[in-house]
Amino acid sequence: MTNPVISSPHVHGPANVSNVMLRVAYALLPAIAGSLWLFGWGVLVNLLVASAVALASEATVLALRGRPVLITLRDGSALVTALLLAIALPPLAPWWLVAVGSFFAIVFAKQLYGGLGFNPFNPAMAGYVLLLVSFPQEMTSWAAPAGLRSADLGLVQVLLHSLTGALPADIQMDALTSATVLDTLKVQLGMAHTVNEVRGGPIFGLFGGKGWEVVNGLVLLGGLWLLWRRIITWHVPVAVLGSLGVIATLFHLINPELYAGPLFHLASGGAMLGAFFIATDPVSGATSARGQLVFGIGMGLLIFVIRTWGGFPDGVAFAVLLMNMAAPTIDYYTRPRVYGHTRG
Amino acid sequence: MTKPTSPPTATVRKLWRFHGGLHLPDHKSLSCEQPIQPAILPKRLVLPLQQHIGAAAKPIVAVGERVLKGQMIGQPDGFVSAALHAPTSGTVVAIEERAVAHPSGLTAPCIVLESDGEDRWVELQPHGNWTALDPSELRNLIREAGIVGLGGAGFPSFIKLNPGARTEVDTLILNAAECEPYITCDDRLMRERADEVIAGARIMRHALHARRVVIGIEDNKPQAHAALGAALARIDRSDIELVQVPTLYPTGGEKQLIKVLTGREVPSQGLPIDINIVCHNVATAAAVHRAVERGEPLLSRIVTVTGRGVATPRNLEVLIGTPIDDLLRQCGGTTPTLARLVLGGPLMGITLPHGGLPITKTGNCILALAPGEFGQHGPVRNCIRCGECARACPANLLPQQLYWHARAKDFDHAQDYNLFDCIECGCCAYVCPANLPLVQYYRYAKTEIWAQARDKKKAELARERHDFRTERQEREKAERAAKLAKKKAALEESPAADSEEAKKAAIKAAMERAKAKREAAGIEPQNTENLTADQQRQIEEAEARRATEKKNESANERE
Numbered sequence: 001m002t003n004p005v006i007s008s009p010h011v012h013g014p015a016n017v018s019n020v021m022l023r024v025a026y027a028l029l030p031a032i033a034g035s036l037w038l039f040g041w042g043v044l045v046n047l048l049v050a051s052a053v054a055l056a057s058e059a060t061v062l063a064l065r066g067r068p069v070l071i072t073l074r075d076g077s078a079l080v081t082a083l084l085l086a087i088a089l090p091p092l093a094p095w096w097l098v099a100v101g102s103f104f105a106i107v108f109a110k111q112l113y114g115g116l117g118f119n120p121f122n123p124a125m126a127g128y129v130l131l132l133v134s135f136p137q138e139m140t141s142w143a144a145p146a147g148l149r150s151a152d153l154g155l156v157q158v159l160l161h162s163l164t165g166a167l168p169a170d171i172q173m174d175a176l177t178s179a180t181v182l183d184t185l186k187v188q189l190g191m192a193h194t195v196n197e198v199r200g201g202p203i204f205g206l207f208g209g210k211g212w213e214v215v216n217g218l219v220l221l222g223g224l225w226l227l228w229r230r231i232i233t234w235h236v237p238v239a240v241l242g243s244l245g246v247i248a249t250l251f252h253l254i255n256p257e258l259y260a261g262p263l264f265h266l267a268s269g270g271a272m273l274g275a276f277f278i279a280t281d282p283v284s285g286a287t288s289a290r291g292q293l294v295f296g297i298g299m300g301l302l303i304f305v306i307r308t309w310g311g312f313p314d315g316v317a318f319a320v321l322l323m324n325m326a327a328p329t330i331d332y333y334t335r336p337r338v339y340g341h342t343r344g
Numbered sequence: 345m346t347k348p349t350s351p352p353t354a355t356v357r358k359l360w361r362f363h364g365g366l367h368l369p370d371h372k373s374l375s376c377e378q379p380i381q382p383a384i385l386p387k388r389l390v391l392p393l394q395q396h397i398g399a400a401a402k403p404i405v406a407v408g409e410r411v412l413k414g415q416m417i418g419q420p421d422g423f424v425s426a427a428l429h430a431p432t433s434g435t436v437v438a439i440e441e442r443a444v445a446h447p448s449g450l451t452a453p454c455i456v457l458e459s460d461g462e463d464r465w466v467e468l469q470p471h472g473n474w475t476a477l478d479p480s481e482l483r484n485l486i487r488e489a490g491i492v493g494l495g496g497a498g499f500p501s502f503i504k505l506n507p508g509a510r511t512e513v514d515t516l517i518l519n520a521a522e523c524e525p526y527i528t529c530d531d532r533l534m535r536e537r538a539d540e541v542i543a544g545a546r547i548m549r550h551a552l553h554a555r556r557v558v559i560g561i562e563d564n565k566p567q568a569h570a571a572l573g574a575a576l577a578r579i580d581r582s583d584i585e586l587v588q589v590p591t592l593y594p595t596g597g598e599k600q601l602i603k604v605l606t607g608r609e610v611p612s613q614g615l616p617i618d619i620n621i622v623c624h625n626v627a628t629a630a631a632v633h634r635a636v637e638r639g640e641p642l643l644s645r646i647v648t649v650t651g652r653g654v655a656t657p658r659n660l661e662v663l664i665g666t667p668i669d670d671l672l673r674q675c676g677g678t679t680p681t682l683a684r685l686v687l688g689g690p691l692m693g694i695t696l697p698h699g700g701l702p703i704t705k706t707g708n709c710i711l712a713l714a715p716g717e718f719g720q721h722g723p724v725r726n727c728i729r730c731g732e733c734a735r736a737c738p739a740n741l742l743p744q745q746l747y748w749h750a751r752a753k754d755f756d757h758a759q760d761y762n763l764f765d766c767i768e769c770g771c772c773a774y775v776c777p778a779n780l781p782l783v784q785y786y787r788y789a790k791t792e793i794w795a796q797a798r799d800k801k802k803a804e805l806a807r808e809r810h811d812f813r814t815e816r817q818e819r820e821k822a823e824r825a826a827k828l829a830k831k832k833a834a835l836e837e838s839p840a841a842d843s844e845e846a847k848k849a850a851i852k853a854a855m856e857r858a859k860a861k862r863e864a865a866g867i868e869p870q871n872t873e874n875l876t877a878d879q880q881r882q883i884e885e886a887e888a889r890r891a892t893e894k895k896n897e898s899a900n901e902r903e
Contacts (some may be wrong), residue, residue: 010686341762
């Protein structure tokens, strides 16, 4: 009897890309649930459209490339990209917005580079930025959170709105949407109001925006669960949130009337999502621990800079893409000292 | 020898950590609870002449010769080589190429011995009073006993017991870690023969003039640790330090163990002796004891036969050259579910196509793996750059970068990332979520680089030879031209250059020279010279006859 001849190692640990991706999806569930409760069915419609388009476009490109379709789809990375993108998009966005973003993210920002593992940029963020820059109006009409809405849409109504843009006769768009806190802050500061004055407004909650801070808190919970399950390490989230907090504190101390405090920044916009889910994307981030710290610090600083002095209300997506560009250089300069070699 | 200064074993001792490493399920309980059983004497033993690093041994017996147990049958060939002895008494039936356990699957020259069942020893020469021996004499005994590193590497031990003229050995480390899962041969050896291990350690220390001895044992072997401690207490020696280290794969790797026990790192591409440390396996120490104090050469070793693919896993004391099938049979045979047969451990062992191959001095474990023992083996995906491999690497390399460059066949960059510091332990591949065959990529890169270096060397040699040949041809051409020019000049200078006499004189001179040369070379002169008068007359008559015959012929033709 001849046994198979294959070289060592002969055993393998339990880790597996599908499991990793699945766990990331699980970690997003609390935030999705919270979003649904606060912003209505739009979130679900976005998720469904994004997932469907992502999986379909990935399957098509794989077939065109002659790669095994089902096995590759099963790694779950397209699904995770779709989820992240869907959460980041406005809940009342038209279906085509979500579809274009999803399609671009999967096809251009991932598959055309060679598929999973070859993309230099985070695909979800690349899709998001494309939409932000190309369709600014649709991207900035955010749904109002539960406490601030004057009307509610049922699932079917949301679907109809998404597909056709039509609203029920008695509901206006104004009743459903409101500006985000970051948007409001930027605009109001531009009109020479102080931070404190703006903070007193109706859309502001304890730390950040009403409702938004809840979603961000749920994202934080999901992120901590990922940390506990060792899907991610502490370096990136701590670096992002830490540097954002530090620089926000610094400027807030310098001039509290012009610069919002650290808690506001951490609880608003995509900071939590960025720290735990976006920047931790292994493919587009830095690899070594020190590299990840540098990556996270750079991202935190950029988020603050773009939010405060940039043209867009939230800087998470741009910050990530900029740091993605820097990741190879960061990797090169943060190589560990190999056993048996002296430093230098 | 300096006075020992290390504290006794019970005090808390500082330990260092190496980067990465894995906590693996150790599966030791499959085989570590039963005592060592002697293997059944096989009918035929196949003894490869090379079971060690270095040159193969030279056979010193002939086919048909009867040999005794312990008789040397292979002599070391050169310095880095080891002797081979007959593991039992019998007859040499063949010295030929046989299949051996090697990843290449190639055959190797072997001495095939048919045992006569009597197991008769050759006359032994024990050296109970080895302290009186010179270290170089000790080393010679160890060399003559054919002892090689029994931890798996098989380096001739006498070389590693030589500190060299300018080196002071600070620490002799005994490697009792046995970090790979499933393997328990060193564990059982220490539990049952701790005294031999300690005795061997003392002999090694004497040969090396080492300042101190440290035995490093993983903490998943409490009974072995206790046994060694008891052995040390029995000889009342507190200068051999027994240290428990945390169980972590690959602590048993020489470089990693040295770091854990001493905090020092072996320089890249260097040896432990470069930092005044020597590391030997505990089984090697026990073999050294037997060789020196009992005069027994290395004839057998303990082999763990384990895995769920074998019915009753246990440790056997096996004669070198025993077919692996015999060992499997003694352990109840393989189960029908046997999926892979491995020689060595699950992370670094080599697969065997079948069990008909012989056990060698370095074969520490036969691992019969059944389905379910391989862990998760999903489809191979793209590298997701997660960095788990770098977190696990005990050499603190960047396996991810090595993978990318090896895959791109960019060998220069792979070497930039210190490819040759990779010890092929398999930690990176074990943790990789994408199931990448990382170690295979590194082996591929290493062998390609070596092949390129060999080709380059051959090309260099060819170029040198070509250059030399061109130069030689030109030199000869120049010499010939010079000679010709000289001759021409000489002819032009002499006055009667063109006249008949000058030419005749030149011809005659040339003929004289040729004759002189022939006589000088001992060539016999032709029989047309130095003729006697009688011979001359015969020739003239023959010539005359030929002349008339010719005239008649032409006359006949005309008619």
